[in-house]
Amino acid sequence: TAFTTIGILLISVPNKDQLSLRITVKVPKTAMNSEEKTLVEIIEDNNQINLAKYINYVSAPQAGAIATFSGTTRDTFEGKTVVELRYEAYVPMAIKNLKSICSAARSSWDLHSIAVAHRLGIVPVGETSVFVAVSATHRADSLDACKFLIDELKASVPIWKKEVYSDGEVWKENPEFLERRLELGKDGGCCRRKIETPAHDKKSCCKPKVKVEEAID
């Protein structure tokens, strides 16, 4: 495992038989990143999602792979002309759920950074409503985690969508979201659900390791 030095503690006993005990605490990079490099954003006020910002966020010299997914407003839905989509969410719950699926992804794949952004309000045709970017040392981890994240987001994060057609509008829930809720029964709201991740993809978990070195100076 690659280690990163996060601090060196030097203890000196000021007498003739001087002994310094150097304790170096090293934390595996993946364990550090799981704390640090996850960005979840809900974008309001009709601002566009800045793809480059999130791609830059997940980029790193240690990461050899970046997978992204962008969900955009299509011009048609089941033959009807779509003018725009409008998204609404209960933001604190949506952020909590998004963070939860990011943690689930980290527990299943060896990831460097994750960025997830969802736009609320009006999203015109051709513009991005949701963006996921995932970086990892290796290709398969980034691609599989990216797919997992967008699938879980669609199935479990409470964000509602109104399709505005040329001749009317419809509030609609994602069919995957409804399906998941039906599976859970009517009392099993999204937040009680435990996210299940594919066990066969499970990577060994990296616990912080403490390395103790004795040194006589």
Place this chain on the structure above:
Amino acid sequence: TAFTTIGILLISVPNKDQLSLRITVKVPKTAMNSEEKTLVEIIEDNNQINLAKYINYVSAPQAGAIATFSGTTRDTFEGKTVVELRYEAYVPMAIKNLKSICSAARSSWDLHSIAVAHRLGIVPVGETSVFVAVSATHRADSLDACKFLIDELKASVPIWKKEVYSDGEVWKENPEFLERRLELGKDGGCCRRKIETPAHDKKSCCKPKVKVEEAID
């Protein structure tokens, strides 16, 4: 199937018993796109890959999903510090192979646009050497095709890589590429190989349809 009108032919017979035969040729959108919206580029002269250009290329009002993969130079390989990577290719063959895997992806998934770019020469740590962007009406098509394209590229496109470490350098072939060549036997070069695509994902193929309408004006 959604059709796009690409032309209307009006034939008028200039006599008293005037008959106009109107022939409307309509081509399914997916069939049109398979001809038009595939971009394959090999970038030389140490220019960076412009991710936004390729994402814009695959964006379209009809596409609700864009999946991308970016392969970047990592700072370490098996514990060694990597300074840079250098890529070389026999360009005409690499382009031919890249186009071939794009066609294979189109025959397996319902895609709108594909862009694949590979950089040659020196690629410093943190910069992108290969980029794939795929758009589709639906999410799963874009994600699965993106994974297929980068996996096939690594396994079958003849692009060679030199890893430059702080203490030396090594020309290396991708292990997946070697594996594929071994499977094929020493005479089965990459260009003789038939790309196999997952049959279970096969979508119905859309042939251009000609619709003939008779109209008496």
